[in-house]
Amino acid sequence: MTAGLAGRDAALDAASRLVAGLPPAPAVWCSGLRKRYGKRQAVADVSLEVGRGEVVGLLGPNGAGKTSVIKMLLGLVHPDAGEVMLLGQPAADPAARARVGYLPELFRYQPWLSATEVLALHVRLSGTDVTPAQRRDVLALVGLGDRAGDRVGGFSKGMQQRLGLAVALVARPELVVLDEPTSALDPLGRADVRDIVLDLKARGVAVLLNSHLIGEVERVCDRVVILDRGRVAASGTLAELLGQRELKLQLTGVSAAARERLAATGPVEREGDWFTVALAADEDTAVPALVADLVALGAQVHAVEPARITLEERLLGILRSASEARSDTEGSSR
Template structure:
C-alpha cells in the first residue's frame, strides 16, 4: 500500500460514521395536497429521535419516504450512508408500521422465522426466542397469531422490527395498543437499543413517552419542520410558579424582567431563560422573591417546575413555523 493510500485509510478510519438516517429537502405532493414540504433532519447512531406533530402533519409520509416505500418529488435520503433505495441499506433497518397484519395461521415463532428469511440474515433460534422474550412473548412463541390480542400483536410487531439486528429502527406508533405496563416495557427496550448504539426514529402521539426516551425531537406541522432540537433546546429554561397578591405594575414588570410571564388571576408562571439554574446566578428565584416582597407583594406560594414537552408542542403549533417559540 502506498503512503497516500495509507493516509487516506487513516483519514477514513478517523471520520465519524454516517448518520443512521439523513434527509434533505424532502417534498411530496398527493394531487392538490402538499403532504411534505422541504423536510430535513438526521438521526445519529445510537440516538433516539422523536417525530411529533398533529394528525396529517406528514409524519408517516416522511417515514415511508425514508424507507423507500414512497418516492419523493424532491429531496435526498441516506440510510446508514447509502441511498434509501439501496437494498444493502434497507436490510439493516427494522420497521414497525402503524397498521400491520401478520398471517393468522402462523405462530409467533414462525412469523419471526419468516421475517429473518426475508431480511436475508442468519439469526439462531435462541436469539429469536430472546427477541420474543424482550417484548414479553416468551411463553406465546408457539401460539397462532390469529388468537393474539391487539396489544400482543403490537409486541410481536416490535419483535419483527428487532429480530434481524438492525442498526436503525423506525417505529410508527409502537405503543398505540399497549397498556401502561406494555408502554413501560417499550420504553425500557428503546433505552437498551440506545445503549447498544442502535438508532431509533420514533413516531408517537404519547408525548410523555417521547419526553422520557428521546434525545432530540422533530416537530412537523402542515408538512414542514416547525421546530427541532434537543429537549433542552426545545423546552428552554426552567419555570417558577408563584401565587401572589397585591401585585403592583412595578412588581409585574419585575416578574416580566425575569423571563416570559404568564398570568392567570393570582397565579404567575415565569419561564426562566434557557440554561438558567434557579439556584445560581445573579437573577435567582430567592432574589426575585425578595424584590417582590420589597415592592409590597404578598407571596403565598413558590413552586419550581419545568416546561413540559406537551406545553412546548402546543405553543409551537399555535405559533406556527418560524414564530417565536420562546
C-alpha cells in the same frame, strides 16, 4: 515497480487511517423531501437528521405528513424531490435498508403462524444470521416469551403490537423506525417499549419515533421534529424547545441578602410569599444550592415546586402560531 507498489500501499494506508478517524455518517439524513398526492401537498421541503445512538421524536397533528416522511425515508414511497441517506448509503440501496428495523403503524401477520414462525419468516426475508436462541430472546424482550408457540390469530391487539416490535428488532438493526409503537398497548406495555428504546440508545442504535403519546416522546427522545402540513414547524432538543425552567419557592423571613441570592440565580417574580425564579436549562445543580443558601441566610423554605412548560404545551403553541400565521396570510391575500 516495487517502489511504486509500496508508495500506493502507503497512500491507501494513510487514506484508511483518515477515514477511520472520521465520525460515522448519520443514521438518517434527508434534505428537501417533497411529496404530492394529486392536488394535495403531503410533504413540502422536509429536512432532518438522526445521529447514531440518538432518539428523535416525530410529532405533529394527523395529516401533518409524519408517516409519509417515514415511508420516503425507507424507500416505501418515492419522493417527488429530495435526497435520503440511511446509515451513510443512499436509501434506494437495499444494503442500507437491510440494517433498518421498522414497525409500521398498520401491519398484519399471517394468523395461522406462531410468533416463532413469524420471526423465522422475517429473519429469512432479511437474509441475516439470527439463531433460534436469539429469536427466543427477542420474544422474551417484548414480553412474548411464554407465547412463542401460539398462533398469531389468537393474539390481542397489544400482543400483536409486541410481536411487531420483535420483528423490527430481531435482525439486530443499526436504525429502528417506530411508527406509533404504543398505540395498542396498556401502561405496562408502554413502559416496556420505553425501556427497550432506552436500551437501544445505550447500545448505539438510532431510533426515529413517531408517536401521539407526547409524554412518551418527552421521556425518551434527545431531539424532536415537529411537522405541520408537511413542513418542519420546529425542531431541536427538548431544552431548546421548552426553554428555561422555573422554580417556585414559598418563603418567609426573606432578608435583603436572601433576595440578592435569588436575583443572582435569575429573573425573579414575587406574589405574596411565593417567589418564581427563572433557571437556565442546563443548571442541574442550581436548585439544591439555592435552597441551601437561602436557609443559611435565614429564610424559611415552606415549599419548592419545579416548573417548566410541557412538550404538549409547546407543541400546541407552535401549531396555533402556524395556524394564525396562515390565517393572516390568507386574509391579506383576499
